[in-house]
Amino acid sequence: MESSAERINKPIFVVGSPRSGTSVLSWCLGQHPNIIVQEESNWLGRFAIDVAIGYERGTLRGELAQLSSMDVRREEFFAIFGSSINKLILNHRRDLELKRLTNHYADLASGVSRGRCWRAPSTSDTKARWVDGTPEYSFYICGLRKLFPEAQFIHLVRDVTSVVRSMLSFDRVAGIKLVANEQEAYTYWLRTTTACAEAERAYGACVMHRIRYSELAGQPECAMRSLLNFLGEPYVPECLEPLAEPINSSNVPVNFKADDPGTDPAIVARARELSDELQSSPQQCEPSRTVAEKLEAEFNQRVQYFHDLESN
Numbered sequence: 290m291e292s293s294a295e296r297i298n299k300p301i302f303v304v305g306s307p308r309s310g311t312s313v314l315s316w317c318l319g320q321h322p323n324i325i326v327q328e329e330s331n332w333l334g335r336f337a338i339d340v341a342i343g344y345e346r347g348t349l350r351g352e353l354a355q356l357s358s359m360d361v362r363r364e365e366f367f368a369i370f371g372s373s374i375n376k377l378i379l380n381h382r383r384d385l386e387l388k389r390l391t392n393h394y395a396d397l398a399s400g401v402s403r404g405r406c407w408r409a410p411s412t413s414d415t416k417a418r419w420v421d422g423t424p425e426y427s428f429y430i431c432g433l434r435k436l437f438p439e440a441q442f443i444h445l446v447r448d449v450t451s452v453v454r455s456m457l458s459f460d461r462v463a464g465i466k467l468v469a470n471e472q473e474a475y476t477y478w479l480r481t482t483t484a485c486a487e488a489e490r491a492y493g494a495c496v497m498h499r500i501r502y503s504e505l506a507g508q509p510e511c512a513m514r515s516l517l518n519f520l521g522e523p524y525v526p527e528c529l530e531p532l533a534e535p536i537n538s539s540n541v542p543v544n545f546k547a548d549d550p551g552t553d554p555a556i557v558a559r560a561r562e563l564s565d566e567l568q569s570s571p572q573q574c575e576p577s578r579t580v581a582e583k584l585e586a587e588f589n590q591r592v593q594y595f596h597d598l599e600s601n
Contacts, residue, residue: 297375297379297417297418298371298372298375298437298439299418299437299439299440299441300375300378300418300419300420300421300437300440300441301318301324301418301419301420301421301440301441301442301443301520302420302421302422302423302426302430302433302440302441302442302443303315303318303420303421303422303442303443303445304423304424304426304427304430304442304443304444304445304481304485304488305424305427305444305445305446305447305481305482305485306424306427306446306447306452306477306478306481306482307424307452307456307467307477307481308447308452308455308456308459308467309424309445309446309447309452309502310445310447310502310505311422311423311424311445312329312422313531313532314422314443314445314500314505315327315420315421315422316531317513317528317529317530317531317532318420318516318520318528319420320525320527320528320530320531321416321517321522321525321527321528322415322416322525323415323416323417323418323522324416324418324419324420324522325382325385325386325416325418325419325420326419326420326422327378327385327419327420327421329421329422329423329424330421330423331423331425333374333421333423333426333429333433333436334423334425334426334428334429334432334433335429336370336436337367337429337432337433337435337436338432338588338591338592338595339595340366340367340370340435340436341363341367341432341435341588341589341592342592342595342596342599343366344356344363344366344367345592345596347361347366364435364438367435367436368435368436368438370436371435371436371437371438374436375419375437378419379416379417379419382416382419418522424481427481427482427484427485427488428480428481428484430442430484430485430488430492430497430584431488431491431584431585431587431588432588434492434496440496441496441498441519441520442488442492442496442497442498443497443498443500443516443519444485444486444488444489444497444498444499444500445500445501445502445505446482446485446499446500446501446502446564446567446568447501447502447503448502448503448564448568449475449478449479449482449560449561449563449564450561450564451502452474452478453471453474453475453478456468456474456477456478457471457474470549470551470552471549471551471552472549472551472552472553472556475552475556475557475560476556478560478564479556479559479560479563482560482563482564482567483563485497486563486567487580487583487584488584489572489573490573490576490577490580491576491577491580491581491583491584492576492581493573493574493575493576493577494519494572494573494574494575495576496576497572498516498519498572499567499572500512500515500516501567501568503568505532506532509529509532510526510529513528513529
């Protein structure tokens with residue numbers, strides 16, 4: 290059995306389209322005695338690109354360049370930064386938990402509810418892993434794996450119709466629009482979910498675990514046991530507590546209709562086809578080298594794009 294020290298740099302990323310339940314699932318995992326939930330970070334994906342740009346600059350002149358002359362490999366360069374980030378997060382774990390506890394008591398005093406499960410830190414608490422539920426990381430899975438080679442990813446997929454309704458009603462909760470119209474909502478879901486589905490095929494079921502929102506809502510204990518088994522963590526019932534009160538619920542009215550005549554029916558058809566496929570088809574277990582190479586090429590193209598942008 291792995292010790293905590295051996296598992297210390299195995300962060301968990303919950304990915305998928307916004308309004309799919311990534312927040313509530315992250316907070317579910319954050320109730321585990323070995324996992325601390327992070328606020329959505331939204332910087333690690335671009336940071337991976339910056340690290341790649343830094344490595345290119347450090348090896349630009351071959352043997353005359355600093356990194357090349359020391360035989361620093363690209364994989365090592367990435368992993369060093371990832372290890373430092375992991376240590377930074379874990380070293381400040383207690384600070385985060387105490388701040389959350391303070392905010393919790395302040396909320397109780399003012400009658401405010403954030404819809405999250407708050408648990409007092411324990412001196413015996415030895416949480417050695419962290420989970421981040423930033424939906425935008427759906428587009429950065431390849432880069433995140435470079436920073437954290439042992440990271441595990443959870444693809445939470447919800448049927449596209451429910452997501453679109455929730456996106457269009459987001460302003461009822463946050464007071465701002467998440468998308469401008471129905472077509473943008475379908476396109477957003479399609480882009481993020483396609484990226485996650487490709488990562489599933491590229492890296493296989495040992496790295497990417499697909500879980501359906503309907504399973505989490507309809508059979509929460511079974512879904513959580515399967516999920517924790519994938520993560521190599523023992524099941525604890527506390528992980529189900531956040532499901533009692535949805536986080537960031539948009540409270541979509543029953544009679545709400547998303548029927549914009551300006552929406553491209555081809556986009557809707559593509560999204561619904563992919564949605565049906567992911568809801569009904571089992572996940573591919575073995576990784577695909579071909580798809581992995583495609584994602585690697587796309588990552589390198591983004592690195593080159595931002596490198597050129599900064600050089601101009």
